[in-house]
Amino acid sequence: MLKKNNQPQSISELIQKEKIQEGQLPPTLSYTLQEFEDCSDLTHRSFPQKKVDILYFGNLVDKDQLERDVFQAVIYTNMDTQTALSQSQFIKVVDSKECIHGILAGGAAVFYEEQAYMIEIAAPPSRAITPSQADPVITGPHEGFTEEASTNLSLIRKRLQSSHLKVIKLHVGEITKNDVYVLYIKDIVRMEFVEDMKQRIMDIEMDAVFDTNMLLQLVEDDVASIFPQYLTTERPDAIASKLVAGKVIVLMAGSPTAFCAPSTFFEFFTSSDDYYQRWLIGTSTRLLRFIALIITISFTALYVSITTFHYEMIPESLLLTLSESRSRVPFPPLIEALLMEATIELLREAGAQLPTKIGQTIGIVGGIVIGQAAVQAGLTSKILIIAVASSAIASFVIPSYEMSASLRVLRFGFILIAAIYGNLGLALGLVAVVIHMCGLTSLRSSYLTGIAPLKPKDWKDIFIRAPFSMLRTRPSQSKSTNNVSNKMKR
Amino acid sequence: MRENLSAFHVTILIFMIQFGVVLFNLSQIEAYYFGMNGWLILFVVFAIVTLNILLIGIVYRLGNGRSIFEIFEEALPSIIRIPLYIFLTSLWGLLGSLLGKQYVLIFQMIAFPTSSTMLIKLLIDLLGFYLVSKGIYTISKASSIFFWLVIWTAILFLFLMKEFEFVRLTPFIFREHKDYLEGFFYVYPAFLGFEFSLLLFPYVNKKSKLIKSTFLGNLLLTIVYLIISIFSFGFFGYHLLKELQFPMIELFACIQLPFIERMENIIYGFFLCTTIITLVFYFWSAKEALSRVFPKVKQNTLGIMIIAITYLISFCAQVLNDVETWLRYLGYLEIGVAVGLPLILIMILLLQRKRGGIIDK
Numbered sequence: 132m133l134k135k136n137n138q139p140q141s142i143s144e145l146i147q148k149e150k151i152q153e154g155q156l157p158p159t160l161s162y163t164l165q166e167f168e169d170c171s172d173l174t175h176r177s178f179p180q181k182k183v184d185i186l187y188f189g190n191l192v193d194k195d196q197l198e199r200d201v202f203q204a205v206i207y208t209n210m211d212t213q214t215a216l217s218q219s220q221f222i223k224v225v226d227s228k229e230c231i232h233g234i235l236a237g238g239a240a241v242f243y244e245e246q247a248y249m250i251e252i253a254a255p256p257s258r259a260i261t262p263s264q265a266d267p268v269i270t271g272p273h274e275g276f277t278e279e280a281s282t283n284l285s286l287i288r289k290r291l292q293s294s295h296l297k298v299i300k301l302h303v304g305e306i307t308k309n310d311v312y313v314l315y316i317k318d319i320v321r322m323e324f325v326e327d328m329k330q331r332i333m334d335i336e337m338d339a340v341f342d343t344n345m346l347l348q349l350v351e352d353d354v355a356s357i358f359p360q361y362l363t364t365e366r367p368d369a370i371a372s373k374l375v376a377g378k379v380i381v382l383m384a385g386s387p388t389a390f391c392a393p394s395t396f397f398e399f400f401t402s403s404d405d406y407y408q409r410w411l412i413g414t415s416t417r418l419l420r421f422i423a424l425i426i427t428i429s430f431t432a433l434y435v436s437i438t439t440f441h442y443e444m445i446p447e448s449l450l451l452t453l454s455e456s457r458s459r460v461p462f463p464p465l466i467e468a469l470l471m472e473a474t475i476e477l478l479r480e481a482g483a484q485l486p487t488k489i490g491q492t493i494g495i496v497g498g499i500v501i502g503q504a505a506v507q508a509g510l511t512s513k514i515l516i517i518a519v520a521s522s523a524i525a526s527f528v529i530p531s532y533e534m535s536a537s538l539r540v541l542r543f544g545f546i547l548i549a550a551i552y553g554n555l556g557l558a559l560g561l562v563a564v565v566i567h568m569c570g571l572t573s574l575r576s577s578y579l580t581g582i583a584p585l586k587p588k589d590w591k592d593i594f595i596r597a598p599f600s601m602l603r604t605r606p607s608q609s610k611s612t613n614n615v616s617n618k619m620k621r
Numbered sequence: 622m623r624e625n626l627s628a629f630h631v632t633i634l635i636f637m638i639q640f641g642v643v644l645f646n647l648s649q650i651e652a653y654y655f656g657m658n659g660w661l662i663l664f665v666v667f668a669i670v671t672l673n674i675l676l677i678g679i680v681y682r683l684g685n686g687r688s689i690f691e692i693f694e695e696a697l698p699s700i701i702r703i704p705l706y707i708f709l710t711s712l713w714g715l716l717g718s719l720l721g722k723q724y725v726l727i728f729q730m731i732a733f734p735t736s737s738t739m740l741i742k743l744l745i746d747l748l749g750f751y752l753v754s755k756g757i758y759t760i761s762k763a764s765s766i767f768f769w770l771v772i773w774t775a776i777l778f779l780f781l782m783k784e785f786e787f788v789r790l791t792p793f794i795f796r797e798h799k800d801y802l803e804g805f806f807y808v809y810p811a812f813l814g815f816e817f818s819l820l821l822f823p824y825v826n827k828k829s830k831l832i833k834s835t836f837l838g839n840l841l842l843t844i845v846y847l848i849i850s851i852f853s854f855g856f857f858g859y860h861l862l863k864e865l866q867f868p869m870i871e872l873f874a875c876i877q878l879p880f881i882e883r884m885e886n887i888i889y890g891f892f893l894c895t896t897i898i899t900l901v902f903y904f905w906s907a908k909e910a911l912s913r914v915f916p917k918v919k920q921n922t923l924g925i926m927i928i929a930i931t932y933l934i935s936f937c938a939q940v941l942n943d944v945e946t947w948l949r950y951l952g953y954l955e956i957g958v959a960v961g962l963p964l965i966l967i968m969i970l971l972l973q974r975k976r977g978g979i980i981d982k
Contacts, residue, residue, distance in 0.1 A: 440732060443883045555728055555741065558890030561770070562748055562897055569762040570755045582769070583762035585629050 141498035156229035158247035163240065166231055173234075181205070181212050184242040191237035201239055212243055221248040232308075250447050257282065263365035263387075265532060265565035271407035275365045280310055280384035287314065291374060295319070301332050303346060303383075307339040311346065314370075314380040324379045324574055328392055332381070343381065343388040344533075350381075350392075352572045357541055359533035360573040362394040369403050375616065377609030379574070390511045393574035393608055397581055397593045398602060399534035400424065407594045413596035419528065421594065426525035427538045431468050432545035432557055433502075434518040438464040440553035459509035465550035469509050471519040472500055472543065479523070580608040625826045628834045630761045631818070635838030637764040637898040640771075640845065642724050644892075645869040647846060648853035652863040654804025656797040656873065658790060659859075660850035662808055667843040670812045674839060676963035677818055678832035683970035688823045689962070690913050696969040702913075703793055705939030709910040710927065712958065716951050717903030718931035719944055721745045724896040726941040730872065731886045737881040739936065746928050752901045753908060753924045757824050767894035771904075774888050775845075778852060780876045790851070809847070810952035814899065815839050816959035819966075820906050869975055904928055 156162065156512065161405040163186060167173045176185045185201060188612040205215045223229045224247050237253025238360040263275030276283045284298065299313040311332055315325050331350040340346050344363065351360045364370060365387050370380050373391040382389045405413035437444050438457060440568050445453060460467055478497040482490040502520070505511045522542065529535040541564070548556035571578040586607040591597035626634070651659030686693050693702055725741045733741070752760055798804070818835040825831045853868045865871055873885040908924045915923065938944045 148969075265636050341767040441883075441886060444881050444887070446877070446880065449880065552736070552741065553732060554887045554890045555733065557887075558893040559744055559748065562767075562893055563751070564772070565766050565894075566748065566752045566759070566763055567757070569766060570759045577762065579762065579766065583630075583766055584627060 137187065148408075156175050156227040157245075158224050158227040158240070158242075158543070159245070160242040160247075161551065162227055163230060163234070163242075163247075166227075167234075178206050181464065182244055183212060185239055186234055186242070187239035188234065192239060192252045192253050196252040196254070197239060200238050200252060201241065205241065216241065216243055216246075216248050220250050222250070223247070224249050235308075235411065249511050253329075255279075260286070265388075266364050266366045266369065266403070266405045266530070268366075268402065268407065270367075271403050272368050272541065273365055276367060276382075276387040276389060278385050278387055280312060280382055283367070283382055283387075283389070284312065285368055287374075287380075290367060290371040291316070294428075295373065299325075299329060303332060303335050303337070303340045305336065305338050309340055310384040312382040314374060314382065316377070319375065319377045319605070319609075319611050319613050320379060321377065321612065324393065324576075327574055328381065340383075343383045343386040343390055346383055346386075347380065347390045351576065356567065356571055357537050358571060358578070359399065359531070359537060360394065360571065360578065361390040362390050362398045363390045363516055363532065363533060365389070366403055372403075372406070375604045375605075377611035377613075393572075393576035394461075394578075395573070395580045395593075395606075395608055396568065399531040400529060401596075402530040410596050410598045417594065417596055420530070423525035423528035424538065427522050427535075428542055429557070430518045430522040430525070431472060431515075431542065432549040432560075433466045434515055435468050435546055436549035436553040436557055439550055453512070456506075456512035456514055460512055462508070462534050463550075464515075465546070467515055468519070468546055469543075469549075471505070471511055471515055472546065474505075475519055475523045476539070477581065576608050576610070579605075625760050626758070626821065626824050626829050628830045629830065630765060630830050631821065631825065631831060631834035632838045632841065633768045633820075634761050634764045634898075634902075635815055635818060635835050636841045637768055637895055638817055639812055639842045639899075640837065640895045641720060641811075641814075641899045642727055642892060642896055643811040644846070644849060645727065645867045645889075646955070647808070647866055648850045648862055648868050649805045650804065651850055652854070652859050654799045654801070654807060656795045656799075657793040657859045658854065659795065659804075660667065660800070660847060661794060661855060662804070663843055663846050663850060666805070666808050666812055667839070668964050670810070670839055671836065673959055673963070674815055674818070674832060674835050676902070676951065676960070676967065677816065677835065679876060680819065680966045680970065681822060683967060683974065684822070686822050686825070689819050689966055690909070692966055692969055694913070702797045706910045706914050709958070710907045711912075712954055713903045713907035713910070714927040714931040714950070715934060716955060717749070717900040717907065718746070718935045719930070719938060719948050720896060720903065721749065721900045722935050722938065723941070723944045723948060724893065726944060727870075728886070728889060730867075730941070731889060739932075743932065744891070744936065746932055748897060749901050749904055750924055750928050752897065753904050753928075754921050757821075757905065760905060764898045766899055770890055770894045774873075774891060775848070776886070777876050777888070778848075780878070781856060781872065783854075785852060785855040785877070787855060789855050793860060794975060806953065806956070807949075808962070809944060809956055810948070812839065812842065813924065813952065813955050814902070816955075816962065817902055817906055819962060820909055831920060 158172075164175065167186070172188055172190060174185075174187055174189045178184070183205060185430065187197065200220050204218060204220070205212065205617075224233065224240075224572050230249065233249040233251075234240050236251075237255055238249050238251050241248040241250065257279040258277055258484055260274050260277055262273040266275070274286060276286065277546065288296065294318065295317045297317050301311045301313065303311050304307050313325065313328055313332065328350065335349050337349070340349065345361065347361045348354065353360065353502055362373075364373075370389050370391065374380055378391040378393070380389055380391050400417065402416075404419055408416070438453070457464075474497075478494060478501075481497070482494045484490075485493060487609070498520070502516050505517060506513050526535050526539050526542075529538065543559050545557060548560045550556075554560065568579055569583055576582060580586060581593045584607075588604060589607050591601055592606065599617065600619055605611045605615050605616050648660065651662060653659075655662045680689070693705070697705070721767065722738065725738050725745065728741075729736065729738060752763055815835055815838065818831055821831060849869065853862055853872065856872060857868060860962050862868055870885045870889065873888045874883055876882065876884050878884075904924065904927060907927045908920060911923045911927060912918070912920060935944075938947050
């Protein structure tokens, strides 16, 4: 190897090497074949009588289009090859990198003499548009994003027929080279947000990024935080509404999820359904979710705190029932609570991993049988079962899966600190969480916008879903230069 | 672009710095020192505090919103300045630390009497440091959230309305009072905290309406104190009230809901939110003053130094009585600072103006 390296290189070899380094090497068949060496899924069709070679990945191209636009148009025709290749579907390429990228993207490369042409005939396998599993709604559109970025973009364009909707294409992953699309509406969005997001995506230097959920972790403001900082969704209508609200949207090829930035903590408690139902129903549901937030975090922790330290807080009538129920339990409340919380989490995870029908059965059987058996066996009290089940159900009321999961983890922290310092511990935990959230930002914009900094005009779309006639401005967090979104007279 | 504190945030911040655990025995102090309808003294204190805020307003106007430290640095030699900064750091650091300890000791009267006071205080101080390290804007944002987390407890008084009787207020004013001056020096510290608007000069602009916001913060505090005091007088009556150590805790203990009662410890827990803002602001102010003495030392290092040293000093005050005695004397000094600091600054600024050092913007 050493000897080979020491051999003097010819001038042409040196020039070629330099060109490769600069990425300016003209596309040649031999170089392209060398690049795809050992790629058994690459199809190489050679037609010596026409002096034509065609390279493509058989499983990435549309077979009919290949037959019609390449073979029929170039090979099985009486036309002169050079004339055939001057048809509009063929694009001449001058850079080998471009040629290789085109083949990888599902195109076919046609080599004729010293020239190379690309034709876009990509038809990678993709699934049909189906309702989103992650963001189901009762009313409103049911279309969800797919893994195909072009489909997703078309779903958004279909809803926002405006030339102001801009799409910036970027790439992430040194090996995967995934396409990432940054979307915004010109004249509504604050361009600092777009530039910041673009820069963050361009700064990613990782071999592979497979999904939007992975990407967003790479562009978060605080990676150590327990809270998700960007709202994700699989719904094109939700994305369209966020774009109109002046947010920046990021989509990625190969992922059915899009995320919007910046996001506030309160956005994670909203759902498209709120807007499709009448405002009073939407408001009630939204308030219910905030009650669910309190229940998720505090119910089990309060049980532990009260039964460990503050029995005096329970009214006499309830105290008898609780004491009777607790009297058979041999563990301290913390162990009892952790046991049940862990069981609930196991059931939830099992339900999520198994096919839907089996998952449902596991949930019902597990919930009823284990809960009942645990009480009868004296491992836990009935009231704890109610507390744990209520807080688990409440966590599922929160529409964002990421936020719901974060709150469930946070709940364990509250349980532990409640077991150490009771209600004082809960207060300490609450203060710590609030301080953390106050310092948190989403795309350098306060995570708690609406309350801190206080923006009362946002409240009508944070805590309630006011009638549309009252929702006249875009959210403060967007800092939009064009703030009015509704000019209706009534 | 530098962020500025909004008028609302200044109002809430000042309110939250002023508002603290003194609330729990304020009505008892009023009853003990000022006798029947002692809550009327709040109007007098409010008026004096307003005058004090006006002094701060004069400093703000004369100094064109410059930082008070800059004013000192232009006028005073380091031999006077550095001891002054060290004095302010020590005073504010100790006040912050002891307020935290007072909160813990009062909590231990309700629950966890055998737990280590200093361990709980350590947790509170760590949270304090966490917030101090995040800077003034996060402190202001946190104060807004904590404001909502505390203010809702006022709704709970509705459950006690049926026990309130106007006849318990009596028609007498200040009958059976004790020493007015001593009483005044007990009540005035309950309003302390407004003087920190002096340190907010560099963080506000004209839109923040600093002096108006400080006044509104103080007004809000006075209204809250008035409601609670009048309610306490009407609930307990003067004679019982002056005998109770912490009437507010007793009030909360009387609330009974179908699923929960004796809520004083959970409500008192919520008051950690206001205590933490008060002590954090004392620590932050101490750190600001010390950073002028050691400009090259990192802000977080100074913050942790102040909190650690004052934590160790707070070991000396072992029981609630000790802490309250320390707080009383430190409170006297802080009253001096609240009045004296603006007066000194006004003198400096007038002298500078006389010499033509300041040009009005």
